[in-house]
Amino acid sequence: MGLRALLRLALGCPAPPRRPPLVQCALAGTGPRRLIAYLTGGSQGWILDFLWRDLTATSVWRDGEAPELLVASDRNSLASMMEGADAFVLVMFQGHLPRLLRDGIPAERVILYMSHVRIGLGLPDLSRLHGVLALNAHEEALLRMQGVESERLHRFPAGYDPRLFFPGRPLAQRRFDVLFVGRYVGSSNSNYHQRKRYALLCDLIGLLSHQGLRVAVLGNGWQACEYPLPAALELIDAPHSDYGAVYRQTRLGLLGVGPRRGACVLSGGSGQWMFDALSGHRICR
Secondary structure (H helix, E strand, O other), rough: HHHHHHHHHOOOOOOOOOOOOOOOOOOOOOOOEEEEEOHHHOOOOOOHHHHHHHEEEEEOOOOOOOEEEEEEEEHHHHHHHHHHEEEEEEEEOOOHHHHHHHHHHHHHHHEEOOOOOOOOOOOOOOOHOOOOEOOOOOHHHHHHHOOOHHHHHOOOOOOOOOOOOOOOOOOHHEEEEEEOOOOOOOOOOOHHHHHHHHHHHHHHHHHHHHHOEEEEEEEHHHHHHHOOOOOOOEEEEEHHHHHHHHHHHEEEEEEEOOOOOOOOOOOOOOOEEEEOOOOOOOOOO
């Protein structure tokens, strides 16, 4: 019995739950071939969700090579899909990785999609994974600095749907001068709330509005904003399929004012939004 177990026994603490055994995947080339997206409820509507929709809607494999494409929403369903299969799991959120590895998902069967490297948040040992996908060159360079081997690291940029995002009318004829894009999250989620610097964002919205500019915010949750907003501000809560139409009514778009973010602007008045070069975030999903 180890020291920790003895201490728990002496203090009357319950024993920790046993870790489940490793999932027994089939050897490469045997068993059904599967690519599984790990999409929990919190992942819905984020980058991997959109990438997965594009992947499943587009034929990227030659005839006879396509694996079975599945979605798992929790550890148990993921383990069940991987059991006995030549399977790989695509994980979006960095925070899910340690839990999945502790819960018995083989590291060599995991592909991690890194939308952005979070400053101050330590990375797990990525050298054990099958692969790591970086959103852009900046994130790829950060991951190389963290020691991720080049043969394991791949740049996998996200794009936009040209059926939704295409050129609009001349800038002078557009409805809004400035459009802020992003949801509002209340101060009860203090970490997210402070990181997004909503107070500064609302001050900026007020200053622009008081200068006579036509300002709008695209995203949900703003009806419950805890900071004063100008009466002339237009709040737009629209489905993603309508985002392109809103962008085409805008002269200038801003993604946010977080500590690593800059402004995303309309490219040549075309309604195609540029990537934030620092954070790797995008709003053309």
